[in-house]
Amino acid sequence: MTSLERARSWRPGPRLVSLVVGGGTAVLVLYPIAYLIQASLSVGDPQARPPEAYGLDNFTGLDRYAHIFGNTLLVAGVATIVAVVVGFVMGWILTRTNVPGRAALEQLMAMPYYVTPLMGALAWALIGSAGSGFVNQLWRAVGGSGHLIDINTAWGIAWVMALFEGSVAFVMIGAVMKSMDPSLEEASQVLGAGRVRTMLRITLPLVLPGVLGAAVFVFAEMLGSFSAALVLGLPSRFYVVTTAMYQLVSQYPPRFPTAAAMGVSLFAVMFAMVWIYRRIISSGSYVTITGKAFRPRVMDVGGLRWPLLGLCLAYLVVAVVLPVLVIVYASFQRLTGAVPSLANLTLANYAMALSLDAVRSALWNSLILGVATASLGVLLMGFLSWLIYRSRLPGAGAIEYLLMFPQAVPRLVFAFGMMWAWLVFPIPIYGTLWLLLIAYLTVFLPLGLRTISGVILQIDRSLEECAQMCGATWGHRLRTVTMPLLKPGLVAAWLLLFIASVRELGASILLMGPKSKVITPAIVESWFSTSSELTAAMALLQTLAVAAALAIMFAVARRAVQAGGE
């Protein structure tokens, strides 16, 4: 044993590092929440800091806004149902049938995630506004009266939200479908049950827990969604909790305590949802990499192949192609009309957009922030995933709950707490990009943790235990065994974090400063204070910048992999 002792000088044990990192992250999460709760209990002068008096008046006064809570539940409910149906149908088509081009389509299903909900909302506003929407203009041109669709309603908002969350639901449900043991279905068929009966009696019940889990998760996300309701709801006096909060703190005098009370109520509901979700998924086992890979049996659907393919393509068109085309079209117009005319074409919008400081510096800030968030985030969340799921240190379960907290809090609400919390912090990071970085890392913790831990849970424990038996300390194990095996998960997490931080709205809109502007709030500001054409140009510039950044990242990563060798 002496050779081992000699080889090791003092290194901080896993307990110490975990305490520091885990504890630090927990503080990051709890600090703003504490301020949020404090604000919600503040009665007396709404602007006094610290609060003059405490009480529950803000909560009891919320019944004035009962219709807003009702709106929120309605929109979230409808959106969830549509998203889950879309996700399930797509999942079933792409993993269990022999529709051609499945592999390519599966990759493409991630695209709606990149076309951010904001851009989708903007595009659908252009397509479906009762007055000036393209669809309605065409409708009137062919002789219809009034309007065919009105996107500025609860249904419109739910539709847009569902389109973009549908791809998330697809990913979750598809994963469940792929991990099903095909022999379970084969047994049913051997015993004489037909395809449909097998699907209904065997496949569906087995997949149901996963589908339910996805539904709960999507519902929780919908409760906190902001951009679609902001763009589409405000014009028709349709408020949900997040947009109502935004209005309340944006007016003078701002009504922080009421907004905070609303936020805490929403938080309570989302917390319950997330708790239910975790109960559902924890009642299953997730170790799939031990040598046995399931290849799900693909069903031959005969002539149905083509209609089903059409269905998938239709979804992609509606969720990706159509919005992008509309935005591109609008960005070149002086005054957008459904019928294009040469006189209306102009490059002025782009010229204006590029000249605006808001766009130039904001784009740059967003890209830098995106890279920083993704890189730091991957390291931090990789370590935290290991800490929670592999280290078997005491308190790991509590840390997991704590770090998933931000999932239950709408970003806007969280940023509100952060704004108050960090204003008083002695280190002058308020109004700088550092504050945004901390905010992003905190609110994206659940996203990163979920992605990476999905991969970590699939790594057989014995791979790390063996390294332990060979004498490697926890740090060495982490570096030489765990992290390399996690690489695909880490790369996926990096991409997700980068995209998420560039498209982030709810937190950024409250925490920006004069020198720390970022692009998505700038686009929203533009929508509200300039023309839709200029906004379209800005949105497109954002998309192009992100695409360019990703392309560069891919090239760099691929070169690194080739050089390092496998």
Add this chain to the structure above:
Amino acid sequence: MTEHRHTAVTRRGFLRTSALAAATAPWLARAPFAAAQGKSTKVLDFQTGADVAKAEQEGEVVYYGHDGEAGIGVLLDAFKKDFPKIKTSYVRLQTGALYAKITAERSAGRFGVDVLQLSDISPAIDFQKKGGWEVHVSPESSAYKAEHQSSPAGHYNWGGVTFAGISYNKGKIKPEQAPKTWKDILNPIHKDGVSAKLATSGMQHAQWYTLRKLYGNDFWQEFAKQRPKGFDARAQLFDRLSKGDDRMCVLAEYAGYTLFAEKGAEIEFVAPPDGLPATAFYIGVVNKAPHPEAAKLFVDWALSKRGQAVYQNQKILLYGSLRTDAGPMPTGKRLADFKLLFPTDWNDYVASHPVFVKEWNSIMGL
């Protein structure tokens, strides 16, 4: 005899005063913000109370304003052209949100703003009460009437005026239905087709207050039956109006109308005979500013003919200038050509703000 005594007294008085001045001069000189009455230098073609060299040394000015991004961009670009050594950065939010932000920051001990511009007088007066403004009487303020400055002077200044009438989409509203007076906006035929601004808008407060005084407290309750839609900025109001998403806008700022009419929108502007509610924007130097000299320079510039030319002639801003020597607006009209309705009792106006917010929010469905 009297003359001699007078002279003697004066001379002695003068000596005493100058001794006093000599004794206190160092203190006065060190005090950073001595009321610079009289101390002004000429730079470019206007007078400023700021130390220009020091301002350029500070090298930066932080501006908080309520105009649209494009408008602020135009304003700051013009300043940068005149003073290339001074960098500009800004935050744009609707007045309500802007004021909420700056007060939150200051209450936490963060002082990072140099110049503040608001579109509602209530927060401006509130800021004055809190001692937020730096008392700086701009040399350019001599071109403004006393009622167009803060009282006492030096806190904030009225930098320009915007006023609003009614505007409607010519394609959606037939000529016989077109509104001609303010009462016409209550016509049930326009239900679900009218737009206005949200409670965060200073202009909206002004309209609410003045029309209430004219037509009684029930006027806006009647208006609520029209189920109006509320928005954040005039660009959005006119964008929707031009496209026909709304049929009529009841807070149609003249500036917005001009801009969109030029783009070719099919809209019409109506100036009701009873008058057009008007509000100014209010600009001033912020106390404890990080770049005090640059701040003063900016405000002086904004109030000067140069700055006012930007505010008035740039189509995207189009604020009527209140300078007694101002030229006409780009449309050829002057402020005096319109019957403008300003609140007369400012204290009553300010006190009415919470009432306005509550009523307007519920009219807007919040």
Add this chain to the structure above:
Amino acid sequence: MSVSQASIEVRDLVVRYGTVAAVRGVTFTVGAGEHLTLLGPSGCGKTTTLRAIAGLERPTSGEIRIGGSPVFSSSPSVNVPAERRGLSMVFQSYAIWPHMSVFDNVAYGLRVRKRPEAEVKTRVREALELVQLHELGERGASKLSGGQQQRVALARAFVFSPSVLLFDEPLSNLDAKLRAEMRVELKELQRRLDITSVYVTHDLEEALAISDRIVVMRDGVIEQVGTPAEIYDRPRNTFVADFVGSANLIRGRRRPDLERDGLVVLETAGGAVVHGTSLDRRAGAEALMAVRTVRLRLDRARPATAVNAWPARIRQRVFQGDFTQYHVDWDGRTLIVRSAAAEPLAEGDEVFVSADPGYCVLLEE
């Protein structure tokens, strides 16, 4: 290859998970250089015990010493982390790291110990030669077959000369034929390396083949400890008799009046008299004996032995290749006899069953 051997002492080991006790008080020692096997059905606690020795499970109470020094103790509280115990382990799933080459897999333990690269190269090559994989050094480890992965796991385990080698059912993932081959190779490897080893398996043949001593476990406790021969020919109780090979159990009344020469005599309910060895075990008025199925002989004519020869009749015959299994009616019940004799007996034949008293073993109740 230099060899350091350590002894292992396990005393009163208890391992509890919540309310379930996987190991309920286990005590045994492994001498330096000895090959010990923990044998038992699934759920008996053998793997948990092994992992407790490794340091991968934390016991609830008890003591574990390696080479004389405690690596775990509940009082005073000691718990040396797994990576510092100087042991090595071969896992059931091989745990080959897919992102490294074969060479890097095997070299891992040496590199952790910061051995110079030249030494690493030599020792890895030697280890790979020992397991007959020397030509695969640079191959990516994920591209190996099951048997090859197993050998890499082995090489990796002993390359850095641990004082103890632990095996967690290393052959259970292989098919039967490969398992039989690997068993022999494993035994040869053990002989060459001569490291103290603790082996866990549920496979009887494996245990008998490679062990110096076997610990038979059930439900978290030890049923019997002994050499393979002892376990096989002298099972202590019903469980061991049944688990370690197939046996017939014969219950009967003691007949002390017929006992002589140190033998014990039982009379069955049906009247048959069976002589057997007592092995100094105590028995009451009623006792149980076990006779291995292969230790019973079938003859057409009565054999010449004085005792333990009874008439019987063949009821069923099952051909099993290496042997034939006969189900024989005897004493009102069925005896199972396995015979390798060439000449088959037919169903219905009248025969004589006999057994050497040395193979009729008295069981502790």
